[in-house]
Amino acid sequence: MSDLFAKLHQSFQLPVVRYALIVGLLIALCSSLLGVTLVMKRFSFIGDGLSHVAFGAMAVATVTGITNNMLIIMPVTIVSAVLLLRTGSNTKIKGDAAVAMISVGALALGYMLMNIAARKGIGRTSGNVTADVCSTLFGSTAILTLKPADVWICIAMSVIVVTVFLVFYNKIFAVTFDESFAKATGIRSDMYNLLIAVVIAVIIVIAMNFVGSLLISALIIFPALSAMRVFKSFRSVIICSVVISLLCAFFGIIISILAETPVGSTIVSADITVFFIFCIISAVLKRGR
Template sequence: MDNLFEKIIFYFQFPFVQYAFIVGILIALCSSLLGVTLVLKRFSFIGDGLSHVAFGALAVSGVLRLTNDMLVVLPVTILSAVLLLSTGKNAKIKGDAAIAMISVGALAIGYLLMNIFSTSSNLSGDVCSTLFGSTSILSLSKAEVWLCIILSIVVLLVYILFYNKIFSVTFDENFARATGIKAGAYNLLIAVIIAVIIVLAMNLVGSLLISALVIFPALSSMRVFKSFRSVTVCSACLSVTCASLGILVSILAGTPVGSTIVAVDIFAFIVFYFIGLIKKVGI
């Protein structure tokens, strides 16, 4: 046990490990807050759709050989979130169909562009790293860390300032509209925040695993708690804990960061599921 703590202390002396923990904790915290709303609104798969859009945008930025991927990825993902919300309300194209259409289309076009305009000798490795996450979280620059910190602070402030409105829109849009709340505008705000979180999370868990980071903490918390605030607080604490443990295990065991974090989230869900069962039967 002493050797394990010494090993952890040794690794934490390196800036890239400190950066990984800072970014991982911030992304996990932001993801968990909106995850509760998405689950309750039955719009969980918006994370999948937007993550695939981000993958396609990343492929375009690679083709254009831009030094800063965010210049393309962030605006495109936010725009797609807006289009996804408006298209999902169209009677001819329902929300789930719109998500599937955008998701599959962006993923296919992104992979096609990466093949046609490949600038790397290890295309399979680049694609796998982008989809499932790899060591990119351990090679963050100080500028990327600060960008993540700034965007995370913006997301947290927006969520705190508009908490009551988001709560109202989450549970009953019609009632919210009747009380004078612009439900459409707040739905749009939620979609834009999720888009920002998706872009931030790509380096952490990869585009295919982002939904797990958003959904699992919320689902786990709902097994035990019932009120919106309790579920949100528990989801945030659980998400940060799972992300920290996942990053720590991946560094010590040499496993992929994204997959390890998701595995910890799954284990936490199983634990909370049984806690919920025990609480339900009153043992």
């Protein structure tokens, strides 16, 4: 046990590990806030679709040699969020088909570009396309690449996300539970749906370098689903979701350091474990009633 604490103490002497803990907790906070709304509005697919789009945008940035990935990833992901909402409401192309078109297309295009670039030595690819793709999809080496600038960007984005959620809490609550009634009372539900999609796009972009594009949607969905197994009110579900997400992120990072496992996968595994625990709690509570 003392060896584990010694290893943990030694690890936290490294700046990159402290950066990973800060960024991980901020991402957990932001993703859990909007996750409840997405699950209740049946918009969970947006997180998965946008994460694939972000992968395609990162591939383009890598191939073109752009040092600041945000210049491409952020605007492309936000535009895609808008397109998913607009296309999803089209009677000819339903929501699930729109996600399949955009997300799978972006994923395939991104992999093809990285494969071609690796073979031809173009851009910032390492030449090992498997390693590049694995790192981008699962964030396997992200803990070693975080810089102070990344932390400050994440802090700034997190402040914006939390501020938007708190300022528009009542409107988001109304749109989440009864969009038709919200429209009848004069609330511009389309605008707030768009706001939710844009905020989710921002969360996905800041989380991508940490957990990888394929695992982001799990961080958004699992804490909300876990909280909804036990709690019923909107506020209590959000509070519980935030607590679950923060604890899973914290212990996931600690376990990944001690067990030397990928950070993103370890955090998601912790989220899955908590989900099953809450399912058991829910079953016990139902029997008690």
